[in-house]
């Protein structure tokens with residue numbers, strides 16, 4: 001057991017856990033942030049993706065001991081009011097079926113748009129292919145990402 | 160008058176307000192418990208709900224709450240079922256709050272999510288509930304205003320009278336709730352719908368995109384422990400002994416014990432299963448600790464040998480012997496080949512198929528095989544249980560609480576009214592969560608551990624546990640005369656442990672001489688309903704076969720099917736044909752027209768078509784395949800559906816697109832194999848699911864427009880995808896596909 005002071009969604013959160021504990025379970029079991037989902041535990045499905053310093057990574061593969069000072073953002077912290085352009089686009093396109101994979105999809109998409117505000121279909125495929133949706137909502141996910149990209153581009157030109 | 164104490168005690172509240180005969184009698188719920196009222200205040204929820212019936216509650220401040228009876232697993236019931244209530248209640252959809260109902264079959268109907276039945280079975284009762292409540296609100300207004308009820312109109316939650324009087328529903332709700340429930344209230348004609356048929360967004364969308372705890376795996380309770388089960392490494396094995404000393408030394412671990420899911424002689428219902436009856440359980444504080452500690456168990460397993468199960472339910476009470484053999488896929492395939500040559504059970508016979516085949520100028524015979532499939536719900540199986548000597552609370556993802564409750568009653572020794580089951584949103588179901596064994600397991604573990612626990616299956620547990628889609632085979636034969644007319648059709652299907660044959664489905668009814676037969680090989684590998692059970696194989700095999708027969712006859716595959724359907728309509732052969740030939744032909748012509756079948760402009764594509772009827776709905780797809788990076792890729796799909804009235808069109812389109820994606824994925828990759836009883840796939844690294852880059856660029860979904868009562872949509876679009884993909888692959892590669900999955904094609908560059 002060791003104590004860590006993790007920077008999560010803009011707050012410092014202390015936890016006392018075994019150093020090998022993956023962030024996925026730290027978030028879910030210790031910090032009451034269950035928005036990040038367990039799907040496979042082996043970096044195959046993307047359900048557990050969070051942002052680590054802005055990059056989407058599978059939290060099931062990230063031991064708490066490796067986090068250090070890096071800032072972690074979970075789906076709960078992506079926006080204050082659920083109004084991140086990607087979240088809004090997800091609502092607009094009514095993407096979810098069961099919804100279980102969608103937090104991971106949204107986190108991956110948000111990180112993609114941050115790095116690449118105008119992704120092509122191929123860019124989207126490449127960024128999103130680590131995220132499985134068992135319900136098969138891939139087409140709507142792609143449409144939503146494109147809308148979010150437009151909205152982001154629109155708001156940045158208005159600035 | 161009854162008391163709604165807390166939201167967690169809705170079940171007893173609803174039960175108390177039940178009227179004799181199961182009729183809807185109104186009751187008003189007043190919050191008397193200060194604690195609950197505080198809770199609700201904190202949530203900014205008003206203190207008084209007038210309950211007009213099991214599905215409708217309205218506050219004086221005009222909040223309208225609609226109760227969804229059926230558990231949601233992504234098929235949109237939490238939105239589309241309340242839409243049906245709102246349509247007849249005549250409220251502004253924007254002001255409606257939807258809440259998942261408690262488990263109460265008496266008050267809320269069958270509450271079963273499966274068989275593509277939710278919308279179909281609730282279509283009438285929910286609209287009637289809405290209409291009756293509206294009528295009661297009008298009556299309340301009429302009495303208050305001293306005017307005849309016929310003169311009171313409603314519009315979007317407002318009652319009006321020509322005199323200028325008006326009131327919001329909320330103002331009349333408490334009075335309405337004291338009135339008798341009218342019977343036989345007239346329902347709207349489809350042309351007057353204003354909510355149904357207009358797309359409404361998923362009512363839980365905002366919670367989903369912000370990561371709110373909606374799912375069973377997210378549920379927490381004070382003092383809750385985590386439990387995991389170590390199941391045997393193979394089907395046909397059981398627990399011999401275990402040494403938990405190392406596990407118990409691990410941090411956070413509270414207990415390790417074994418217990419039996421069902422006692423010897425337990426009478427199983429249709430949805431009970433005893434795949435792994437000995438539960439070796441590790442209980443501890445957190446998921447990661449339990450996962451790691453479980454690995455330290457030292458366990459000896461031994462062959463279970465042949466076992467006897469006592470089954471009840473469909474087919475009556477009987478003893479079934481479960482063979483103890485440690486099965487392997489290669490041996491299973493051989494066994495299926497052997498059995499397919501043996502005499503089988505006749506399921507249907509029309510005309511004289513033997514003579515037709517004897518006299519045929521040409522006989523086409525093809526055999527199709529398909530493996531076990533794992534459901535792979537995105538959220539693995541899990542359930543929360545808190546069982547004490549007095550009562551039990553169970554919370555989690557479950558498709559059919561009513562099917563599990565009787566087993567809970569028996570296994571816990573508690574009366575049904577002391578067992579509360581709450582249904583969370585499910586991270587997928589696909590049939591898997593109709594089998595509530597994991598809920599019984601959770602309950603037994605909680606009882607033994609004397610603590611609230613959440614049972615969690617890891618992905619590996621989930622995938623290797625069983626309840627698979629069965630392994631299937633079928634041999635199809637077609638007899639053609641010298642003029643290439645189809646004079647005989649024969650299907651003989653088998654499976655482990657069930658065959659897939661639907662003897663009364665197309666092309667039964669369309670061919671003069673027809674024979675359907677089936678056989679089954681017992682197995683210890685457990686199986687269960689998987690999205691469109693049986694159909695998901697039939698549509699693959701039969702629709703591939705018909706494509707090949709059409710080719711042999713020199714006919715266009717769509718025209719060939721339409722000719723058969725014309726025959727089935729004009730002069731149907733035999734009895735009990737399950738499908739409506741017109742509606743079947745309707746989806747084929749719609750998909751033909753929308754896809755521009757045989758029209759110029761589609762030369763880029765290798766096109767495959769298939770259609771199927773199941774779960775009361777009709778589906779047809781045209782799959783357009785290209786070669787991309789040397790591999791076949793489904794770039795575009797056209798789908799035509801006839802499911803009657805489409806309640807929530809955008810969500811329905813999403814569902815069909817998802818079924819198409821799921822179908823393509825399973826057609827290419829789906830496969831669960833065994834070696835000496837052990838599942839050879841355990842997680843997504845070796846059980847491939849379709850991914851973003853493999854989904855089509857476009858799936859155009861068209862619905863036949865009619866005013867027929869709605870039927871299912873979760874399953875029907877899925878099965879024919881397999882056939883359409885197989886037929887497109889033939890055009891792409893020149894090779895017919897007989898064995899699922901079709902991944903062998905992907906391994907070879909084209």
Ligand code: FES
Nearest residue numbers: 039040041046060
């Ligand atoms: S749970 Fe981490 S990638 Fe699947």
Ligand code: FES
Nearest residue numbers: 098099133134135
């Ligand atoms: S919406 Fe169900 S897994 Fe993606």
